[in-house]
Amino acid sequence: MTNTLNQPGLNSLSKSFEPAALEAHWGPEWEKRGYGVAGSRGTGEPSAEAAARGDNFCIQLPPPNVTGTLHMGHAFNQTIMDSLTRMHRMKGFNTAWIPGTDHAGIATQIVVERQLQAQGISRHDMGTTPFEAR
Structure with missing residues (x-):
């Protein structure tokens, strides 16, 4: 430096x-x-x-x-x-x-939901705790 x-x-x-x-x-x-x-x-x-x-x-x-x-x-x-x-x-x-x-984390939630959707999964299928861990 x-x-x-x-x-x-x-x-x-x-x-x-x-x-x-x-x-x-x-x-x-x-x-x-x-x-x-x-x-x-x-x-x-x-x-x-x-x-x-x-x-x-x-x-x-x-x-x-x-x-x-x-x-x-x-x-x-x-x-x-x-x-x-x-x-x-x-x-x-x-x-x-x-x-x-x-x-709120709404923007982050939307991005994670799109990633899950690409895998054929919804946040409702996962449950709250695993979804929040993503």
């Missing part, structure tokens, strides 16, 4: 993003400052104002659907939600961004 952390002007870049070095460099500092603590404004402690107001901001989002190919729109959407959550955290809100939660 080309070290671009300490190069003025970034004379060269790695061909791909390699987060391990950045995480090793910045992770301990971010943890020390409490950047992951909801409502902390980087102090590691929830702000008194946010706690008193009860200001909360939460985004729950499903993982990308299995029905298609991932594209730049998926990354753009994630970036917007990340930015909104960080902005609210800087304003003192108690924030939570919970990626990868899908309360």
Whole structure:
């Protein structure tokens, strides 16, 4: 990996993003400052104002659907939600961004049912537990 952390002007870049070095460099500092603590404004402690107001901001989002190919729109959407959550955290809100939660799994269910149909099986033939295991 080309070290671009300490190069003025970034004379060269790695061909791909390699987060391990950045995480090793910045992770301990971010943890020390409490950047992951909801409502902390980087102090590691929830702000008194946010706690008193009860200001909360939460985004729950499903993982990308299995029905298609991932594209730049998926990354753009994630970036917007990340930015909104960080902005609210800087304003003192108690924030939570919970990626990868899908309360229904409908898109996944449809894909699995189509795979079963190609094998001549229905989810009703299988029963709930074996179907969920697929």
